[in-house]
Structure formats: structure tokens, C-alpha cells
Amino acid sequence: MIRENSNVILSVRNLTAEVEGTPILNGVNLEVKAGEIHAIMGRNGSGKSTLSKVLAGHPDYKVTEGEIIFQGENILEMEPDERSLKGMFLAFQYPLEIPGVSTLDFLRVAYNSQRKQQGLEEMDAFDFEDLVEEKLELVKMDPSFLERSLNEGFSGGEKKRNEILQMALLEPALGILDETDSGLDIDALKIVANGVNQLAKPDNATVMITHYQRILNYVEPDYVHVMRDGRIVTSGGKELAQELEERGYEWIEEEAVSEVSAQ
Amino acid sequence: MNAQTSFSSKEIQAASSDQYLNGLLKQCQGQAVALQDSETATWLQQVRDHASSSLAQSSMPTKRDEEWRFTDLSPLMQHDFQADGEASVAPSTVEGLTLPEASTTRLVFVNGVYSHQLSDVTDLPKGVYVGNLSCMSAAHTYRLQNYLAQQEGSEELFTALNTASLTDAAVIWAAPNQIVETPIHLLFLSVPGETPTLSQPRALVVAHTSASLEVIEQYTSLSESENRPNTGELPARQGELPARPYLTNAVTEIWAEENAQVTHTRVQQESQQGFHIGKSAITQSRDSRYTCNAISFGARLSRHNLDVFCHGSQSDTNLNGLTVIRGEQLSDTHSAIAYTTPHCTSDQLHKCIIDDRAHAVFNGKVFVPKAAQLTNAAQLNRNLLLSPKAHVNTKPQLQITADNVQCSHGATVSQLEADELFYLRSRGLNESDARNLLIDAFAAEMLQRIPTPSLRKTLSASLREGRGQKAEGRG
Numbered sequence: 001m002i003r004e005n006s007n008v009i010l011s012v013r014n015l016t017a018e019v020e021g022t023p024i025l026n027g028v029n030l031e032v033k034a035g036e037i038h039a040i041m042g043r044n045g046s047g048k049s050t051l052s053k054v055l056a057g058h059p060d061y062k063v064t065e066g067e068i069i070f071q072g073e074n075i076l077e078m079e080p081d082e083r084s085l086k087g088m089f090l091a092f093q094y095p096l097e098i099p100g101v102s103t104l105d106f107l108r109v110a111y112n113s114q115r116k117q118q119g120l121e122e123m124d125a126f127d128f129e130d131l132v133e134e135k136l137e138l139v140k141m142d143p144s145f146l147e148r149s150l151n152e153g154f155s156g157g158e159k160k161r162n163e164i165l166q167m168a169l170l171e172p173a174l175g176i177l178d179e180t181d182s183g184l185d186i187d188a189l190k191i192v193a194n195g196v197n198q199l200a201k202p203d204n205a206t207v208m209i210t211h212y213q214r215i216l217n218y219v220e221p222d223y224v225h226v227m228r229d230g231r232i233v234t235s236g237g238k239e240l241a242q243e244l245e246e247r248g249y250e251w252i253e254e255e256a257v258s259e260v261s262a263q
Numbered sequence: 264m265n266a267q268t269s270f271s272s273k274e275i276q277a278a279s280s281d282q283y284l285n286g287l288l289k290q291c292q293g294q295a296v297a298l299q300d301s302e303t304a305t306w307l308q309q310v311r312d313h314a315s316s317s318l319a320q321s322s323m324p325t326k327r328d329e330e331w332r333f334t335d336l337s338p339l340m341q342h343d344f345q346a347d348g349e350a351s352v353a354p355s356t357v358e359g360l361t362l363p364e365a366s367t368t369r370l371v372f373v374n375g376v377y378s379h380q381l382s383d384v385t386d387l388p389k390g391v392y393v394g395n396l397s398c399m400s401a402a403h404t405y406r407l408q409n410y411l412a413q414q415e416g417s418e419e420l421f422t423a424l425n426t427a428s429l430t431d432a433a434v435i436w437a438a439p440n441q442i443v444e445t446p447i448h449l450l451f452l453s454v455p456g457e458t459p460t461l462s463q464p465r466a467l468v469v470a471h472t473s474a475s476l477e478v479i480e481q482y483t484s485l486s487e488s489e490n491r492p493n494t495g496e497l498p499a500r501q502g503e504l505p506a507r508p509y510l511t512n513a514v515t516e517i518w519a520e521e522n523a524q525v526t527h528t529r530v531q532q533e534s535q536q537g538f539h540i541g542k543s544a545i546t547q548s549r550d551s552r553y554t555c556n557a558i559s560f561g562a563r564l565s566r567h568n569l570d571v572f573c574h575g576s577q578s579d580t581n582l583n584g585l586t587v588i589r590g591e592q593l594s595d596t597h598s599a600i601a602y603t604t605p606h607c608t609s610d611q612l613h614k615c616i617i618d619d620r621a622h623a624v625f626n627g628k629v630f631v632p633k634a635a636q637l638t639n640a641a642q643l644n645r646n647l648l649l650s651p652k653a654h655v656n657t658k659p660q661l662q663i664t665a666d667n668v669q670c671s672h673g674a675t676v677s678q679l680e681a682d683e684l685f686y687l688r689s690r691g692l693n694e695s696d697a698r699n700l701l702i703d704a705f706a707a708e709m710l711q712r713i714p715t716p717s718l719r720k721t722l723s724a725s726l727r728e729g730r731g732q733k734a735e736g737r738g
């Protein structure tokens with residue numbers, strides 16, 4: 001929800017980044033305030049995941065220009081875990097399978113890392129299990145998942161729900177969801193959307209990266225941005241998504257091209 | 264006394280031309296066989312003599328020997344090991360090393376010598392003998408002649424060296440149809456003395472037809488400071504005093520007779536200055552099941568020779584291995600499974616976690632001759648390198664002449680995945696927590712296979728402790 005005086009949570013200015021010398025982000029500008037839900041759309045390879053990984057601090061990407069101000073602080077020099085502890089959360093497009101690490105143990109270690117940061121005592125195994133079981137409700141996951149290795153053998157939908165579960169536990173200031181909606185059947189989509197809606201609060205913000213307009217029927221964005229060639233070329237309200245659905249990306253690309261040539 | 268005399272006469276013959284080996288061999292010739300049954304004693308003396316003389320033609324292996332290509336024994340050969348390692352250990356010092364699951368099924372050897380005081384076999388399950396060779400009653404010892412030092416491969420140099428000094432042994436003897444529920448713990452402690460100590464422990468495990476048992480064979484050391492009599496202070500951990508070099512040359516023979524089941528957990532946690540050469544020789548009869556969980560954390564230089572001879576169809580063999588080394592450690596595992604009959608299965612997974620400048624060696628042979636049709640054998644060696652200087656030499660050696668078999672083998676060498684680390688760190692785990700979680704996960708697959716809960720727990724703890732020490736050392 002857009003509100004006049006709410007705090008700026010994330011401010012990305014002229015962000016350029018490369019991987020092994022190849023530029024991928026070419027000057028991204030984005031401002032996200034508390035209470036808002038943003039959608040970022042764009043064709044395959046337009047740089048959406050790269051933007052999310054650069055925000056979260058993936059070591060493979062080198063920021064060559066610009067800045068990322070998160071909660072009032074430039075986080076470019078911060079490690080991924082420092083960013084996480086500061087309230088950033090990235091739901092991965094492809095959550096990793098980690099054999100041998102039980103989902104429950106992983107969730108507990110992550111949760112307790114955050115408590116330590118906040119100067120709180122670590123939560124013991126019993127209390128933690130109660131907490132997780134409560135959060136499981138939100139994503140309609142069976143408690144038996146907790147005993148299994150992290151994401152190992154999970155279906156696509158189960159992996160995505162597991163990401164939302166982690167977000168529910170960590171209660172981030174900024175949740176970036178990289179295609180958490182793609183590849184889901186309608187029931188799973190509704191579960192994920194419902195989770196996102198429940199977690200959205202006036203003091204946090206959500207950035208949803210998506211290919212499809214479909215999820216926006218369930219989660220109403222305040223802003224829709226379109227990415228192309230590593231930058232945001234158009235922004236608008238939720239009606240932009242509708243337009244994209246009807247007209248495809250071509251008209252934006254044409255406009256963007258004429259814009260660039262006009263410069 | 265007789266045995267002693269007959270032995271001395273052979274001593275002259277049994278001198279090796281290799282000076283170093285000759286020195287070790289001399290160390291073997293000190294003690295006489297002391298058995299309750301003189302006939303068996305005479306027999307055993309002959310076995311020893313035979314082993315001694317077989318060594319006369321041998322010399323210490325070098326890197327030119329195919330079997331020792333990657334393992335250089337020269338650090339070991341810098342020391343003059345002496346077999347006079349009498350040491351007394353207070354029962355309170357070993358409390359932390361005993362297993363609650365095996366509190367009355369424990370044999371303890373100190374520097375290869377049986378310790379009555381530290382052992383506890385007061386409540387043995389019915390139908391099983393657990394004890395040392397020299398205490399075995401005369402009525403039973405004669406039956407040993409079919410088993411003790413009778414495995415194939417006994418002419419291998421270090422095995423023969425152990426046999427040449429064989430005066431006593433840990434013996435586990437399960438009668439037919441006995442299901443022994445309690446694990447049996449063989450604890451071999453090294454207490455290095457002023458001069459580098461040589462210990463040559465020996466164990467014999469026989470599971471007769473349809474018997475079932477679980478044995479835990481553990482090698483560890485007490486530093487001098489740990490072995491101080493109780494002064495009221497907490498025992499100091501290893502590494503406080505510079506640890507002393509010592510050599511353990513161990514041989515364990517296991518017989519799984521028809522339809523028997525043996526679960527064997529072997530833990531090698533020698534000190535960082537220790538040298539460890541160990542042989543596990545297993546003969547499986549038809550329909551038998553054998554599982555080995557070999558854990559190797561310790562020693563400056565270690566070698567495990569694991570030989571399984573399958574003589575009878577439908578035998579099932581599971582070999583699980585976990586090597587975790589750092590610093591300058593070298594750990595070498597050479598395994599071999601030999602089939603002679605059809606319809607047998609084996610499954611082997613050996614994992615190594617290698618840090619710093621440590622070096623792991625894995626060589627896994629599987630012999631499937633024509634007579635062994637329908638063998639189903641899988642082998643996999645997975646290595647995790649934690650530092651750029653860490654390295655591994657891995658070599659599967661399948662020799663298959665049968666044409667209707669299912670055999671697979673593979674080896675992988677990997678590092679911690681950057682993407683996995685990123686995933687964990689993006690959830691707030693710092694770098695070392697994230698690394699530890701992934702390393703523990705790699706090891707957990709093997710540790711979970713150890714059936715004794717308390718051992719599983721202490722091993723995972725000592726894994727973490729080892730990394731903790733390392734982190735401090737670095738910091």
C-alpha cells in the first residue's frame with residue numbers, strides 16, 4: 001500500500017554489475033518504501049534474477065557503479081549474512097538442495113543467527129518446533145518435511161513453499177521473491193500468494209519478480225516495473241501488468257528503443 | 264618356556280636384509296607365547312616363526328611399489344620404534360573413552376598389551392566369548408587353529424610383522440545361532456613413552472553359522488598429560504605437550520561363517536604424531552552379511568588395508584568409509600573385495616574431507632572372476648577438498664572377467680559449493696557456520712551408519728572440535 005510518509009526501505013541508484021567482465025545490470029533505479037508491494041517483470045534473461053542476487057550479495061557479481069541503500073545504509077560492502085541480519089530476504093528462483101542438512105536444523109540455525117544478532121538468547125529445540133509448526137500452517141506444509149534434508153527431493157512447489165516458510169520465520173523488512181510463483185499449480189499458487197499477503201505489513205515491503213501476470217490476481221502490487229537488458233525501462237501501477245498480459249512486451253521494447261535513440 | 268627356546272633358534276634365520284625392517288622384526292621377538300594349552304602354544308609359535316622368516320625376503324615398501332605409490336613411509340622410518348611400551352593407565356582416565364552401550368563388553372589394550380584392570384566383560388551375553396587369547400581356556404584354544412592368522416593375504420609385510428610378534432589377541436567368538444545384541448568394544452590405547460613406542464594389537468572375530476554380532480574397534484591415544492594420575496585437575500587435552508611419535512601396527516581378522524552377520528565399526532583416532540598401519544581381513548561364507556564403518560580421523564600417517572574375501576554365494580558386503588584429515592596428515596585406504604562365487608553383492612561408499620595440506624589416498628579393488636557371475640558391486644569415492652593445498656589420489660580398480668554382472672564405480676572431487684554457501688548465508692548464517700553445516704552434512708551420511716548412538720555422538724563432536732581447534736589456530 002502506498003503511503004505518503006512511509007520510510008524508504010530500499011533505494012537502488014544507477015546500479016551496474018557484471019559477472020566475469022560481462023555487464024549484466026546497466027543502471028537500475030528502484031525505490032521501495034515500507035508497506036509497498038512491487039512487481040518486476042521482464043523477458044527471460046533481462047536481468048531480474050541478477051538484480052535480486054546483487055541485492056542479496058552474491059559473490060559472483062561485481063558491482064561496478066551505483067549504490068544500494070538498504071534501511072538507510074549503503075550495503076555494498078556487506079556480506080550476504082550481514083544483509084540478511086539487517087532484514088533482507090531473497091526467495092530463490094531455484095532453491096538449493098542440500099543433502100544431509102535437515103530442514104528443521106537449518107531453520108533453527110537461521111532463526112537463531114537472527115536472535116543472536118538481536119541480542120536475544122537462542123531458542124531451544126522444543127520451543128522452536130512449536131514456532132515452526134505454527135508457521136507451517138501458513139504454507140500448508142506437512143511437519144514431516146522438517147525431518148527431511150533441505151529441499152532434497154522436494155517438488156518445485158514444495159521448494160517454493162519452503163522459501164515462504166523461511167520468510168515467515170525470519171520476518172524480513174524486505175522480501176524479494178524471485179519467481180516464487182512460476183511452475184506452480186493453481187492450488188500451490190494460492191497458498192504462496194496467501195502467504196505473501198499475510199506477511200505483508202505496513203512496516204515491511206515485498207518485491208515480486210515474476211514472468212506471469214497470474215499471481216498479480218492474488219497479490220495486488222502497488223507498482224509494476226519492466227526490466228530489459230539490465231535496467232528498468234518502464235514503471236507503472238498494477239494496470240501495467242494487465243497491459244503486458246494483453247499486448248506482450250514488444251510495445252514496451254519499441255518504446256524503450258525509441259526512447260534510447262531519442263536521447 | 265619351550266616356545267621361547269624354539270623361537271630363539273629361529274631368530275638368526277629370520278633376519279631381513281632391510282635394516283629398518285630388521286630393526287622392527289627384532290622388536291617382535293621379545294615375548295613368548297603364553298597360552299593355557301601347550302599344544303596350541305607350539306602351533307602358534309610355528310605361525311610366528313613362519314611369519315618372521317617370510318619377512319627375511321622382504322624390505323620396507325617404497326613409492327616404487329605399486330601398492331605404496333602415493334604413501335611415503337619415510338616420515339615413519341625416521342623413528343626407531345621400541346616394543347617395550349609398558350604403561351599403566353588409571354581407570355578414571357579411560358572413562359571418557361568407554362561406551363555406555365558396551366559397559367560390560369569391553370576389552371582394553373594399552374600399547375598392545377591386554378589390561379585386565381581396564382577391561383570389563385562381567386556381563387557377557389550368552390553364547391559369546393569375549394576375552395584375550397592367553398586367558399582362553401585350554402578346551403577352546405585348539406579351535407583357533409582354523410582361524411587365527413589363517414586369512415588370505417597374511418604374507419603382506421605389516422600383517423606378517425604383526426603375526427611375528429603375536430603373543431596375545433582380543434578374541435570374540437560367537438557360537439552358532441547366537442544373536443549378540445550388545446556391541447563389543449575393543450579399545451586399543453596408545454600411551455607413547457620417552458622412546459617411540461611400537462604396538463602391534465591383534466584381534467580375532469568369529470561369528471559362527473547364523474550368529475550375529477557388532478564389534479567396535481577403536482584406536483586412540485592418551486597424551487602423557489592425560490595419563491597423569493588423578494591430581495584433581497582436569498585432564499589436559501592433547502596437544503598441550505608436544506605429542507610423541509609412536510607406531511600402531513594392527514591386524515584384525517573377521518570370519519563371518521554361513522548366514523552370519525557382522526557389523527564392524529573401526530575408529531582410528533591416533534594422535535597427530537602417531538603412525539597407524541591397520542589391516543582388516545574378512546572372510547565371508549555363503550549368505551553372510553558384513554558391514555564395515557571405517558572412520559579415520561587421526562595419525563600423522565595412516566594406512567588401512569581392508570580385504571574382504573567372499574567365499575560363498577549370496578554374501579552381502581557394505582563398506583562405508585569416512586576420512587577427515589587436516590594439517591599435514593596423510594590417510595591411505597586400500598580396500599579389496601574378492602569374489603569366487605556367483606550372486607554376491609557389495610556396496611562401498613568412501614568419503615574424505617581434506618583440509619590444509621593434508622593428503623588422502625583411496626584405492627578400491629574389486630575382483631570379479633568368471634566364477635562370480637551375477638555379482639552386483641557398486642563403489643563410490645567422494646572427496647571434499649577444503650583448501651587449495653589439500654589433495655587426494657583416488658583409484659578404483661575393477662577387475663572383471665565375468666560377463667553377466669552389474670558393477671559400477673566412480674570418484675568425485677569437489678569443494679564446498681559457492682551457491683550452497685550463498686544460500687545458507689543469505690539466511691543469516693555466517694561464513695564459518697555455513698561451512699560447518701555443509702561439512703557436517705557431508706560427514707553425517709557416514710556417521711549415521713554407525714549403529715552405536717553414543718559413538719556416533721562423540722565422533723560428530725570430535726569432528727567439530729577438530730575444526731574449532733583449527734579455527735583458533737588460524738585466528
Ligand SMILES: Nc1ncnc2c1ncn2[C@@H]1O[C@H](COP(=O)(O)OP(=O)(O)OP(=O)(O)O)[C@@H](O)[C@H]1O
Pocket residue numbers: 019024042043044045046047048049050051060093211
Ligand atoms: N553467473 C553468470 N554467468 C554468466 N552469465 C550470467 C550469470 N548470471 C546471469 N548471467 C546472464 O545474465 C543475463 C540475465 O540473467 P538473469 O538470470 O538475471 O535473467 P532473468 O531475467 O532472471 O531471466 P529468467 O526470467 O529466465 O529467470 C542472462 O543473459 C544470463 O545468461
Ligand SMILES: [Mg+2]
Pocket residue numbers: 048049050093178179
Ligand atoms: Mg530469473
